[in-house]
Amino acid sequence: MASNDKPNVAYDPLPLTGDDQPTTSLYNAPPSPDPRLSSFHTPQMNPTELGADPSIPVGAAQPRFLGSTALYDGPAMRESFASSQHTIPNSEYTSSVYALNDPSAPGRFEGSYRDDPRGSYYTGDQNVPMSPVGAAGGRTLEEKRTAYAPPRAKSRRKIMILAVVAALILLLLAVVIPVYFFVVRPNNNESSNASTSSDSSASKSNHATATSSASTPSATPVTGRDGSEITMEDGTKFTYRNSFGGYWYYDENDPFNNGARAQAWSPALNETFRYGTDKMRGVNLGGWLNTEPFISPALYEKYLNNPTPAVDEWTLSEAMRADTAGGGINQLEDHYKTFITEKDFAEIAGAGLNFIRIPIGFWIIEVRDEEPFLPKVSWTYFLKAIKWARKYGLRINLDLHALPGSQNGWNHSGRLGTTGFLNGPMGYANAQRSLDYIRILAEFISQPQYKDVVTIFGIINEPQGSVMGQDALARFYLEAYNIIRTAGGTGEGNGPYVSIHDGFFPRTDWTNTFPNADRITLDSHPYLCFNGQSSAPISTYATTPCTSWGGAVNNSMASFGLTNAGEFSNAVTDCGLFLNGVNLGTRYEGTYIGVWPRMGSCSTWTDWQNYDAATKRAIRQFALASMDALQDYFFWTWKIGNSSRTGKVETPAWSYQLGLENGWMPTDPRDATGACGNSNPWSPPLRAWQTGGAGAGIPASVSSNLAWPPATISMGGAVTTLPTYTPTGPIPTLPVPTFPSSVTVNAGSGWANAADSQGVFVPIPTCTYLDPWVDPSTAPPPVCAAGTRREAIPDPLFTPAPQA
Template sequence: MADHHTPGVPNIPLPPSPSPLSEDAPFLDPPRASYLESSPATPRDSFAPSTLISNNNSGPLLPPAEKGESNGYSEEQARSPGKTKRRPILIILFGLAILAVVILAIILPVYFTVIKPKQRSEHSGSLGSDTDAPAGTGPIGGGTNDPESPTGATSGGDGSTVITEDGTNFTYSNKFGGFWVSDPNDPFNNNARPNSWTPPLNQSWAWGKDRVFGVNLGGLFVLEPFISPALFQKYPGSVDEWTLSEMMAADTANGGLDQLEEHYKTFITEQDIAEIAGAGLNWIRLPVPYWAVEILPGEPFLAKTSWKYILRVISWCRKYGLRVNLDLHTIPGSQNGYNHSGRLGRPNFLNGVMGIANAQRALEVMRVFTQFISQPQYKDVVPMFGIMNEALLSTIGRSTLTSFYLEAHDMIRNITGYGEGNGPYISIHDGFGGLDSWANFLPGSDRIALDTHPYFAFSGSPATSPIDTGTGNRAGGIWPEQACNRWAAGINGSRSNFGVTISGEFSNGFNDCGLYLKGIPGRSTTYGGDCADWEDSSKWSAATKAGLQRFAMASMDALGDFFFWTWKIGNSTAGIVEAPLWSYQLGLRNGWMPQDPRTAMGVCESLGASGRAFDGKFKSWQTGGAGAGTIAPSLTSQFPWPPPSISNAGAPGSLLPVYTPTGAVVTLAPPTLTPSPSKSVDVGNGWFNAKDTASAPTPIAGCTYPDAWDAIGVAVPRACGGGAAKRAPVATAEAGTITSAVHP
């Protein structure tokens, strides 16, 4: 364990530690993937500008003559002959000059990247301070001992000691120049960074240049049998979170639904987040359920309890400099019928008699999350919002789903304002319809990103070709090249034809083996071999691990901006991870995930795989620049809301049941700061845009609604307000302004 930091001295990180890899390795060039053009770009391993700018003066910090010379002595002057009696003095002066340069080289990057980051008006950081200084400015920890911090330290790099909320501690390991920042008196400080090549949170993310190395926190707030098998094994017959919740609630002797809160507390800890940053990763995709906001009577989920733990994860991500893609993983009625949508069965979102009513509830949940994460305290930590995971395009229909996405886009942007820096990117999933089918989607929209989830595991094909083919460059057999050839061209084409495109999920699952991977009790696999070989990693050979690592690296290179699914798989009742192909953490610890994700860059090229390059340039409107928010009326008129008809409803959309917009609005609560800061801190109130005063949808009195989760083929009820699903307009937040909201 590292020594505690000296009280009274802020733990200012040292310059980035050298990578354990060779500095001249080609993959340690700037993090621009092989899907980009091969022309070199400036490395981002230091965010101190080449011409240092002071906070109060726009001119250079040093006169021009001093930037390239040491105290005015050029190399030629230092070598020029002089009188013998002056030579020792010149040597001493020259030595002092060299020493000064070395000291400046060490101190200035730390000062300008950590203590006083470059000011940018669109960044948030030190909120609630006593001055009007731009957010993110000021020294870390104020330069004095914080008596409420157990060590006095408010930041730390590799080897520093982290004390967690329960008083335990661990040593932070980060060989990539990352450092954490946590100051009780400045809880929304965004100075942290996970590594030297990723911009800190208080600097803008440049899509097309900065590279997403991400991982999911699957199974934390939205439970899945294969991620947390022991919870489901405890309750035989449970197949999804709906049935698990029902069985847990009946088991009061063992804690009832409170067992889920214990899972929220313990499944992912602060040390997990620190390990993610230390692994060279820089983003987290965080699946969250709609029941973090609300439920209706009859829904068995543990309502609202997860929210404080979601906030805790976000605060940890801020501490370690990780950006968050908040992903709404469940939707009322289910958007796909999968067990991770809340309930296994048939989708009832925009499908069946309750399809529009369920969509109303979904929009309200999106509204509530948007209002919270668009606050200045959160907008730089949560710069992307995945509004619905894996909506089933083949069932819902493209026109209907486009109508919904357009309505969601307009609602969100009317809350956040339009243009770069105003609210998160809106991420939508491709619906398994193929990336090409989304080309030229809603041109003139504002920062919509496309998410795709490429998997070999669910292709339905045998996967018996060996992956354990040695430990050299050809490790992995056919699988690395398959990943490159199958994925690179499509995702790069989407970047050109759609805009920002990410892979929100992928894994090492080249086959479909893994306990409960395909549900409970588990459908038959299509692997073609013995799945027992892939459900206990302790039996894997060095060649197997090398092959899996090569496959993972090829997948990363092909996808460009990626989130591995998932960080952690829990043990089964057998005491081991029985779906090891899906655990980044397990692979990192045992040798089949790369220790440095940058090593993936160039793998596809080295394999001779075909692929379409992307030049890193998006259209201005796609990233919130000129033209954003200018969808042509001739286009929007093609996708009215609510849609005139939906699948499997048996009646026009105008006759289907809806909710009335007269309900109380749920506002997500801000955190309770612990320990309490010694000065006033603005924690926000959960509602960014005070002009958004519309009420929430709620059931109409006197209407007997069908089961919202099972309303396909049922009779359409009367007196349920058909045709009243249009949302009230929201006054648009002015671009570039932060509304001080007081929610009604």
């Protein structure tokens, strides 16, 4: 590996064989697991082969990571999530690990990536190796910032200087004040007192501005480096550990100060993050504010013996509400308080990571009708997340993980079952409601107090594109994009990057969909573990991420623009408690729905307490290859909770924290640089308009072709025949944080753009509506007079490019 002490020292090439045996070539990776297997029988594309599963409602979609739920012709789900051998042409996600980079079938892959500097199977522009992860010039250039001192607490010398200045000011006032009262004021007795301006968006409901009339300097340290002591809100103390030159900063009298830096090589929050050049090395806080059974299994294990076991947050909330003796629905807030704390944010910065992706459900804003979710409470903890991220120099990718009606029918969308977003009779109404939630969140995070911390907004997590169709999804994306730009404005620093998920379509399908869009990034979630299973050891996967993902990411960076992997993990099998869903078994052990040959016992993969040194090295190598191939990434996830039955983590391949503690995750993510070879990398920077620079904006012709709403909704029919809401409801503006009365600070109003004053979508009193979560095959109610549509969101104005 390159030395930290010497500039521009090339990394030693990594042996890509995945074992400790000598090899004749550093680039001769072993074959993918069990190459003798050439096909699988996977009945997912034909649901009638699966048989009934009593844990899934009739007519419901299959659990997360299964194949397409569409029962009509169209593109199938990509196999990184699907279990089918049916593929989408030209997608890097459509092959299983048994046929990676098969030279006999290059069309199965997006691009023709080969990580071999000695030659290539293909020639021409399509042979594009992946981009480097490290900044140009090596670590030494990245760490030069350590020479700059962080903000420091006031020293005695500074206090003395301030005292002298104050004395001079008092002396000056002693002269000026008499002159004013005895000379100036008598000649100007008609002057009026100045008044402070009121908040221009005072008409919004539930908003507040935290201010006070006095400020008392605090003796509490406001910054610190490696080894400093941190006291949390509950009085618990821990030692901040950061060997990468990072430092925390928090002044209770200046709570919006952005002086913290996660690491020496990561820009401080008050500096510009150069997307496409500075790397997003991130981790998810999955299962915290939006629960999932395999991440926090103890919450779900408590209700396994119920007549209706908890399988998603909907049924978990119902079970908790009925369990008054056990704490009721407030058990969820107990989870928020304890599952993730300030210490986790400090540890994430100390692990060399600079970004956090935080999944939330729409109930962070409100619930309607009979939705059982705990409303609004998780917002209190998202505000804490902003505070802690600011303190440790971390940036946030806000991920809207669950939408009304469900965007994919999987348990993490809030309710396991069917897809009711942009699908079925309530598909349009649910989309209207979702756009409002996007608008409310965008208005909050675009405020100057928060925009430098929450810098990316993932507007939908994993929509089932094959169900709703790419055209309808693209129209929704463009409408959401315009709403976000209306909230914060255009240009660098004005509101967040807009992150759109690929909808399980190949990345190439999104090229030129939104040309000249201001700060947009394409999100993909590559996984290997939900395909055909193999008992081959983890060491045989040493370069699988490189050959599977590297070239496609590189091509997307060049053609689409900023590309990120919002999720990936160390899992190469589907072993783990509740990973596929509650009580659904595993493919690996042959207990999952359908016909799956048993590969062996999952204990080989889940018994992390007995991993030997070679296994840990192999997992680490796989993690490094994944990081290098994906370039800008967010590992899923930071923490996995213990099972209440076994008292330990049962899905170790998914916990970054557990890997750090036990030696199979890199203590320095920069070690990934060069893990895939990087023979001919894509060269930053991104185009100017892709980073908020001057540009013409999305062409009018594109906006016209993707006008909102779509003419028809999948399984629903013409939009004009479907239930629709009217934009006349009061806006549930998100509350801002509060501070002690001794602190004078403007926390904002919760609404960045006062001119954006139209109401939110609500039911028309005279119209009939179906349950937002109704089965999509249900017939729509009789046509009702449509409500007033929200005025079309105009394309944001862009600063014209300078003329040559």
